[in-house]
Amino acid sequence: MATQYGIVGTTAKAIAASVERGVAEGALAPGAALPPVRRLADELGVSPGTVATAYKELRQRGIVVTRGRGGTVVAPAPAVASRRPPRVPEGLRDLAGGHPDPRLLPALVPPSRLSPGARPHRATPRLAPLEEAVRDWLRPDGVPVEQVTFAHGALDLIGRLLSVELRPGDAVAMEDPGYHHLLDLVAALGLRTVAVAVDDEGMRPDALEEALGAGVRAVVCSPRAQNPYGGCFSAERRDALARVLREAGDVLVVENDHASEIADAPLWTLAASGLARWVHVRTVSKFLGTDLRWAAAACDPVTSARHDGRLLLTSGWVSHLLQDTVHRLLTDDGTRALVTRAREAYAQRREALKAALAERGIPAHGASGMNVWVPVRDESAVVNGLRSYGWWVAAGARFRLAAPPGVRISVAGLEATEAVRLASDFAAVLGESEATYGG
Structure with missing residues (x-):
């Protein structure tokens, strides 16, 4: 009209x-x-x-x-508002937020010596000790570490790269279901999202090949702890994806290893697979503290130069105070032991919920990370039904593009005894939903 x-x-x-x-x-x-x-x-x-x-x-x-x-x-308006999680109703057990268990996070102590105001931060944007610690962190997982850089979190880095590499209207291949903030970011940049289906091993090669055939200019994927589905690359899946990507030529591949240390799965990285353009990014908010807005990335030389050039023109550098805090935590033996405890606890809690659901005939996904994805027919009926039992879970709508409906349950603070009760309540809600809506 x-x-x-x-x-x-x-x-x-x-x-x-x-x-x-x-x-x-x-x-x-x-x-x-x-x-x-x-x-x-x-x-x-x-x-x-x-x-x-x-x-x-x-x-x-x-x-x-x-x-x-x-x-x-x-153009359609970016769907930022519609994907924001609703406020948790008072009195409910929050299993929707995706936050780590605060009992398994180290105490954050700022540096005792403040950075002098005249320090040439733009000339030395990265602290040398942290840069070396990052190389030591990435190298054992097979990530090439010739070029590393820092950013204010994964979203900051990915947004900067996409804005440098792509123009409004270009297409980006995204996981479906996928991380809602990333889906919002791509839309807000004026880019088109092409959905790529995932399973328990991450992105499906056939779906990625179809997206590449549609002309996408960049691919954003998670090698483990995929949010919200929980998939993780196997060696075979990584190799299959790499073959598809190598045939695509000059496509930027962004590998978001956001839950690295607590994913409870080995890393099978695409970074060392002979791709022309790639970046592997890691954050620490899931295991060192949600307020540590810092990310490390390893990149091919062109991507590294473009990212750092744009960073220099905007914020210039990542706070040296923040870098010093991250360095001390990454290299502290006590913190490392706490992170190991967190990884084991999250794995036990995730597997306990999956087992309890399976005993009641409810299939669920979550091969790694802190989330369990449960396919359902009616998201609203399940969310509202569990609310009546005192639970608050995330409806899958804000994570989905074309994927079937489901709900995401964050298990970071869910003890094994609670998992049994949640699974029983879940089964009751499904029974009530079927009686009400049929099927």
């Missing part, structure tokens, strides 16, 4: 600004059709080439999209 908003302007820049103003003010809603090029050119008294240039600029900035015979329409 043609829009009633009056686009004005006699130059490509002015026409593009008029459309953008209409979008910002809400007069042009997501999906609203813009006039055909020749018709708008006649209305404004300009050449069709001027309007075409304006539309091209709007497409490049992610404000509009072209749908073939469907014409040019305002």
Whole structure:
């Protein structure tokens, strides 16, 4: 349906600004059709080439999209609000947040000596001791460590790389179901998301091959503790994915090893698989502290240079105070022992819930990490049903693109005795749901 908003302007820049103003003010809603090029050119008294240039600029900035015979329409708004988790109702046991057990996190003590204000941070953005510790951390897992860099968390690094490497309208292959903040980030950058199905071994090679055939420019995947499904690469799966990616050529592969030390699974990395463009990123928030917004990454030389060049122009560096805190924790024997305890505890809690569900005939997924994914027919019925029993779990809608429905249960603080009760309540809710809705 043609829009009633009056686009004005006699130059490509002015026409593009008029459309953008209409979008910002809400007069042009997501999906609203813009006039055909020749018709708008006649209305404004300009050449069709001027309007075409304006539309091209709007497409490049992610404000509009072209749908073939469907014409040019305002791009869908990023689904940030719809994917935010709802507030946990008072009095419920929160199993939706995905946070680590605070009892298994080390105490955070800031450095005793503050960094001098005149220190040349931009000239030396990374502390040498932490850079070496990162190489020692990554090297045993087979990750090439010739180029390493730091960022303010995985989302910060991935957002920076995608904004440098891609242009609005480009496509990114994403796990489905996948981490909701990453799905939001890709949309917010004006990029298109192409869903890639996952299973207990992570991304499926056939689904990835189909996405690459659709022209994606980047791939974002998790080698273990995949959120929310819990999949982890086997050696065979890694090799199969690598074969598909090598045939694709110059595609940036982002490997997000967000739960590395507490994933309870070996790393079979794509980083050493002969890919042209790759980055392996690790964070510490799941096992050192949720407030440590820091990430380490190993990259190919081109990706490293592009990331660091953009970082230099924005924040410049990651706080040296933060780097010093991370370094002391990563190299502390007591902290390492605590992280080992956390990894073992999360594995026991995850397996206890899966076993309790299996005893009641309820299939669940969670080969690694802190989450269990349970396929269900009706997410709302299960979430609301468990709420009546005192549990709060995450509906799968905010993690899904085209995947079937399910719920995510975070097990970080769920003791084995509680797992049995939760599984019994889950079975009761499924029975109530079937009695109510049939099937």
